[in-house]
Amino acid sequence: MEKIRDLVAEHREWVADKVMAHARDLDFADLLASLRVGNEDWSCRIADPMLDVLSSDEPLVVLSAKDDLHLNRPAAFGMAQARAHRLRGGELRPFLGLVKICRRSYLEMIEEKAALEPLDEGAAVNFFNLFFDNLELGIVGEWTMPDAEDVSEEMRTESQRLLHEKNYFTTIFESLSLPVLLIGDTGGIANMNRSAHELFVGPAVPGAVYYGEGDMPYLSEDLLQFIREMEEEGAYERVLRTRNGIRQFEISVLFLLDVTGRFKSSMLVFVDITERMEATEDLIRNKDRLADLVAMRTAETSSANAKLHEAIAERKAVEESLQKTIDQLTKSNTELERFANFASHDLKESARLVASYSELLGRRLGQDLDDQAREFLDFLTESGKRMSQQVEDLLAYSRTQARVHPFGEADATRIVDAALANMETYIRETDATVEIGEMPHVWCDEFQIQEVLQHLIGNAIKFRAPERRPEVKISCETTKEEATFRIQDNGIGIDPQYFEQIFVIFKRLHTKDTYPGSGIGLAMCKRIIERHGGQIWMESVPGEGSVFQFKLPITGYGVGRLAGPIGRR
Known part of the structure; x- marks a missing residue:
């Protein structure tokens, strides 16, 4: 509470300026001026009981019908202010409207001036709402009992109940995440929740904020045209201009009846379906593209299959031709190897005979041969042996390629x-x-x-x-x-x-x-x-x-x- 107290004390003049600005926009400036005492605005005087409560050790509580309003600081302040205003000939409704402007300004102070942790911000919103609830109870209580002795307990209890019930349902209405508009029996916009305000008007302040017909800013003509044309309950799809650009909505229209069953007002609930519709359109486009792609791929596959069949047929023909060539080469190699064996055998045999008969001739005629003849015989013998070895080596060399x-x-x-x-x-x-x-x-x-x-x-x-x-x-x-x-x-x-x-x-x-x-x-x-x-x-x-x-x-x-x-x- 210390942070909230410092915030109120530091910005009471800022709140007074904010109240004055709202009062001018909503035609409450004259009333606010009539409540001025000396150089002090009436909105600044509200800070005094607020600071007293924040400095006290006693917590601010929700009042019940049995509580004495005189013992509650905000309610007592409200009763005193209501009594003075009534003695000046003032009316209750404008006075309560000015109190709502003050509530709204303090809630705006939290959003624009407070540097609080999320938990402290929530405590501040709760405190200001409860303070003004008690303040309004004091005003209403004073107004309904000119003489306290003549005011019945039932009237005061009912007044408090209605006020609490209004605040309760207003809080629910403001907390809805979907934008909601309330349309009066004359066809004009009677109220909207915070989500609708942020979508169609501008930033909203935290907490319970009430919008009446008199404070509605300009809304896009296409939305107003839809409101004028709707005749029955149901779901409608419309494209509307919003602060977020052109969006597509599914609008649910509900008729609200009074206790007699007669038409009272309408409620419009907006669901943004822009992304869903875009996704549906993309799906349709992609489906068409996919169909075209499948057709193209099918044609390409058919063409590729035909080419593949041709290639297989060509390859089969090549393989058959290659196999014939291999068979012919195998047959040729076999015949060549057989020929090489026969030829090598004959060559080796001829070389062996040359060498053998040369040696035999040398032994028989050795004594009768001169040195040159003996040299020729030796050369002939050696050549025969070398030829035989070369034939053997050639045969071995030719067999290295065969997989023995x-x-x-x-x-x-x-x-x-x-x-x-x-x-x-x-x-x-x-x-x-x-x-x-x-x-x-x-x-x-x-x-x-x-x-x-x-x-x-x-x-x-x-x-x-x-x-x-x-x-x-x-x-x-x-x-x-x-x-x-x-x-x-x-x-x-x-x-x-x-x-x-x-x-x-x-x-x-x-x-x-x-x-x-x-x-x-x-x-x-x-x-x-x-x-x-x-x-x-x-x-x-x-x-x-x-x-x-x-x-x-x-x-x-x-x-x-x-x-x-x-x-x-």
Whole structure:
């Protein structure tokens, strides 16, 4: 209550100005001037009993018919003011209208001047409404009993009951969230609630505010026209101009009758259906657009299906043609392989006969041949043997593309161990050491990858440096998709200009006397790795050694091991 008391004391002059402004607008200025005492407006004098109540420890209570109005500070003040006004010849109705203006001004003070918490604002509204209720009870009570002894208890009780009932129903009327208009029996607007005032007129003040025919501002002509035209109860849809722009409403019209059943007034309840109608219109438009879209998509789908059927037919024709080509290639490869077997057998047999009969001729005529003839025979024998080996190597090279063994997941550790087991004698004879790193699982033809490793390990040992012991390191680096194998040696190395040439079939960088071989091993390795979808390459520094690397697809990680060197420790 302390905050409310400070608010009243600080703004009593502001309230007086607000009362004067409302009084001028509603033709109460003359009455307000007649109540002026000296330089003090009558509205300022209301603040005195209000401050007394706020400073007292006794709370302001709702009066009942049995209460003595003289003992209630607001009611006693009202009785005194009513008595003085009546003695001056004044009337009750204008005087009560002026009291309502004062109530309205104090409620506007809460909205415009108070910086209160929501709970305090509610307490202030309740206090001012109760104060003016008691004040009006005092005025009405004084007016109905010129002589207190002659006023019956029933009249005073009824007056208080009617006043409380009016305030009760007015509070309900003001609290409705829907805009409501009351139309008098003459067709004019008799009253409206706070929501209607905010919608059609302007901002409303908090609390119970009463609107009569005399204080109605200008309303839009379309609303007034609707009021003049309505003839029966029911629901109407109308587009009206409001403070929020053009809105569409569903207006429920109810006729209010008096106790005799005769027409008294009408009540109009407004429900804003603008968003609902817009949503309905949008739904209709969207339905039409959806129908058009469905029709368009149906046509597009039909066209796409027709094209798809055409594409399927074309693809089927291509697949059939491709299958015929595959069948022809398979047949051709089979015939080619059969021919290669027959041809290689005949070639090897011819080369073997040349070499065999050359050796036989040398043994029989050895004593009768001079050195040049013996040299020619040796050359002929060696050529026959080399030709036989080349035919064998060519046959092996041609078979690398044939899937002799199916692809599958294989443990690279097991493949390396198998390759080293086949070469164990050669490794020991050359006093080489082989170090094996951690190996993964890979997707491959296990026997062909073993052949690749034997070729690469064999070359690493064969092309060793004379001055140092051969060392071979086998390692592997993995990603989620592939494994990169490395075979590193400390041999003689290769000049970078030959990095590509060494993978060409029968390409040799050294004479067969220096390093024996047919020159087909690395070509076979390249062909096998490419068959697996991988690649093979090398790095080398002449005089220091070489590193051969190849990639294979990976399917999972195996448990590898680090092996010690094979051969002499």
